[in-house]
Amino acid sequence: MTERHWNRRAGTLLFLVLAILVLAGITAAGIFLEEEAAVTDFSRTNLAPGAEFWFGTDWMGRDMFARTIAGLSLSIRIGLLTAAVSAAAALVLGTMAATLGRRADSAISWCIDLVMGIPHILLVMLISIACGRGFAGVVAGVSLSHWPSLARVIRGEVLQLKNAPYILVEEKLGVSKLQVACRHMLPHLFPQFLTGLILLFPHAILHEASVTFLGFGLSSEQPAIGVILSESMQYLTTGRWWLALFPGLSLVLVVVLFALLGERARYLLDPASAHE
Amino acid sequence: MTLEARDVTFYYRGKKKSPVLDHFSLYINSGERVGLKAPSGRGKTTLCRLLAGYERPVKGEILLDGKPLGAYRGACPVQMVWQHPETVVDPLLRLGTTLSEAGDVEERLREALHIEEGWMDRFPSELSGGELQRFCLARALHPGVRFLLCDEISAMLDLVTQAQIWQFLLEETKRRSLGLLVVSHDDSLLDQVCTRIVELPFPSWRIF
16 A cells, blocks of 8 residues: 555655755755865866766866856855845735735835836846945845745735635634734745745846856856856857856756745645645 | 614725615614525625624614624624635634634534534535535534624525524524524525515616
């Protein structure tokens, strides 16, 4: 009967655990490899991928594998930070819009529309420049531009919950406001929030990499994926394909992993599919 | 005790020109069973929501024993039983949890409504509409309730269950001398159950 216990829920849980382990592993490995990523050795420049250097080496003899992992690690850490900041902003603003009356709602909704109306990459660039580029600039840019979609979801969800018949009935039956909020609203809100939070990572990571690639983000001595990609553009035409391929591919893989993580988390948490 | 709607005017936001209720008055005494009938869309459910305190009238007031309904704290003495029971229970909670939140239901009520012990461990999606409706009735009939507003509570049930539920409600209202407002399209049901029948007036702004 073991096969019957192996349902989609268990499979999804296993996937979640594995994905989190992989991502945590990359993040930790990147922190340790950061020094090695900066080591230059002119006796081993421009080596193609092989047994010793899996991702090859660049024109300064740096190990591309170490650089890639260090870059991914930095990207994931920036992604975590920015996603957490924007999700917190989204939660606060969304709840305020839904609960503080019509005026607050239209003011916040106006801000949401305003930020959503400007293309992300443009906004990230502008904020990043205004904040002096570098780590602080990228974090500010990405977190200040990514909250609106989640804020809108939270606002809608809270509005709907506030007027849901079962919430109204509970209040009529004398259940306290605090208990209604904790017992009846949070369990409905939390899945949406968590899914939105996880799905913010891939966005944040990609925008961090692209704004750095364009030269408005992290400075060039940091081992960021965006830096690696933009530098390798000069060497692509000379036939050193490995400089861009492996870092780019691993960035895409990490992003896909995050996106799948969010989607699977929704399967488990969303009321509509939680009992399947 | 008397539940009274005094000169109530109500319209939904932005629909000032077409009020659902226009200077409407109604009273229900304890022990009375008032039937309410009107075609669809005339405002029967809206009236129930007003009487139970889910909405506030734009003009006029809802009084329970001469005091505004909002003055009563805790569990409201006026409870409404909704037309669609599946919308009034939290889909993520087991029914036992939902029931215990509203204060425990007397054993006598559970037996009379044929609520089985096994239902308490289930989720709302695992019960039928009729089963849920009986559950909602038990919840609404908490010890402090004085008036019960039944908004088409039996329209989706089979005849046997309908008869059971009304039989039970008649006995229960007599025993506790509750006031009852019965909303239904079914004339014969109203004739059978009610002591008095009220019809919602044709709204003056409608020209057809």
